[in-house]
């Protein structure tokens with residue numbers, strides 16, 4: 001391209017962004033496009049979100065649309081519900097998913113059930129954003145994932161991006177969805193300057209507006225020997241482990257679920273149909289949760305797909321300990337993932 | 348002394364008539380004690396600050412170092428802990444928040460084991476399972492929680508149990524001003540009055556809930572107004588004034604011990620440092636005032652003017668505090684980390 005051919009510099013078609021910045025960019029596009037989108041939560045204004053989920057939004061859209069709330073989760077999440085019912089598209093932040101305890105009624109008895117109870121006559125087009133995950137010694141009340149709990153309760157979609165591209169595409173899809181969508185971002189994938197990060201928390205993101213469909217998993221690495229079904233920060237670990245195992249000739253397929261509700265069962269079945277072996281890696285609690293649901297998908301549809309027993313790498317039903325060696329023992333750290341894959345493939 | 352059968356709520360009409368409590372004026376020894384407690388707390392927080400930042404680099408990684416995770420320090424809030432806990436015995440309960448160290452120290456929590464917990468060691472109060480927001484010392488009935496306002500309801504239960512056992516022990520429940528907009532705060536105030544429970548509610552108003560100033564979060568200038576609406580005596584104490592806190596807490600504690608029910612104190616205090624370590628405080632419009640509002644030099648001047656302290660006494664008190672604190676830090680650092688194989692231990696009794 002020469003100067004004469006291009007009088008105006010073209011807008012960049014993509015940029016390298018952290019997951020946090022990609023999420024904010026998605027919000028920014030939606031807020032610019034649709035005046036009914038507002039963002040509420042604790043420290044989302046001048047602080048820009050404790051985990052940088054709203055950096056710059058206050059400056060661009062002002063305090064009428066980017067609103068710091070009191071520490072009153074029941075009231076402001078409920079307010080989001082009411083505003084959504086009346087036609088706004090609120091995005092409401094619950095600072096840590098762990099704090100669901102103080103406001104769960106608004107979430108699961110109201111946000112999630114109103115559409116059904118009204119026979120489909122009342123829509124609640126709201127997004128509940130929330131930070132999840134551990135690995136930095138924040139203790140038992142600030143480190144949980146809890147997507148299995150949200151997923152268990154009917155009526156809300158649940159999305160969990162692991163990288164910048166999906167973070168932007170999923171927040172845009174979530175805002176446009178006519179259902180309540182819980183958008184769960186792991187602190188460890190946000191690319192925060194003050195937390196350990198995997199290079200995968202930074203990536204190429206198209207500058208314009210695009211969506212990632214809710215309910216569609218993505219095959220983030222192809223392989224033939226074993227399928228790892230996972231999500232969120234564990235995707236980063238699983239990919240690192242897969243690279244390492246490839247040196248030993250083990251070809252691991254890694255599926256990033258991206259959505260917990262709806263769950264992309266077809267993607268799970270297709271991959272396990274190919275590899276015959278399944279490892280589920282889930283940072284949430286082991287029992288009654290996502291990992292069991294993934295395994296049940298195979299058992300329900302076609303247990304004959306499996307050539308070996310499955311392995312689940314999850315939190316062994318222990319409150320997340322504070323002390324680092326204890327915390328690392330219960331989290332799906334790369335060592336545990338590697339051991340599980342080796343066991344399943346017999347390597 | 349209880350005024351009714353243990354554990355049974357007293358209907359409002361059967362309660363003894365309200366009498367204003369007599370002032371609690373600290374004597375000389377008590378005044379020096381308040382000062383010593385404040386110095387001990389500050390010395391402790393400065394030591395934790397120093398240790399927290401060891402090995403956090405390059406840059407600042409919250410998960411690294413000898414003390415990982417969030418760290419909420421209480422420098423500036425010493426007068427609350429000193430003034431309130433001076434009236435308590437170790438049989439009384441204290442429930443604190445995510446910012447608990449000052450109250451733990453003033454209430455006599457074992458400093459070595461508390462420090463070991465903050466360092467994540469097996470010798471810690473919670474054997475490394477809890478961490479700095481989850482300190483439990485049953486010997487002195489101390490606990491804290493990282494969930495805003497959620498320390499209030501359990502304090503009601505401790506008070507209920509103390510009364511049912513026929514004792515005159517009380518529970519002190521502490522939160523920040525940000526917590527007073529949470530449902531648990533309001534439910535607790537109502538129930539405490541309804542059942543005439545021996546509780547003292549304390550609200551530490553340090554002007555900020557992380558980055559949100561009180562004026563943006565709270566519809567009333569004083570939480571005493573809210574407490575009065577629930578039918579309990581309440582007062583707001585300005586200027587982080589330790590002797591005024593001591594006085595008000597003395598009356599509230601006495602009232603609770605005598606079976607006359609709960610009270611609330613809101614104390615206008617000061618968060619000298621960030622919400623947590625690593626908080627750049629770009630939102631903070633009042634930072635230039637902070638050094639001038641430091642309560643420790645202020646009280647030091649008062650006691651010097653009263654002839655109770657001189658430079659030598661001050662340096663002795665500070666040296667004693669440093670010795671005590673460094674002993675705790677050494678105990679923590681010399682202790683073992685927990686065995687990862689035991690991560691699942693203590694989920695159930």
Ligand SMILES: Cc1ncc(C[n+]2csc(CCOP(=O)(O)OP(=O)(O)O)c2C)c(N)n1
Nearest residue numbers: 099446493494495523524525526555556557
């Ligand atoms: C239910 C709940 N919501 C939000 C938080 C996150 N959070 C931790 S501390 C804090 C501010 C608390 O302010 P305040 O009660 O005034 O206490 P301070 O930090 O000033 O001591 C917030 C919002 C939490 N821990 N629990």
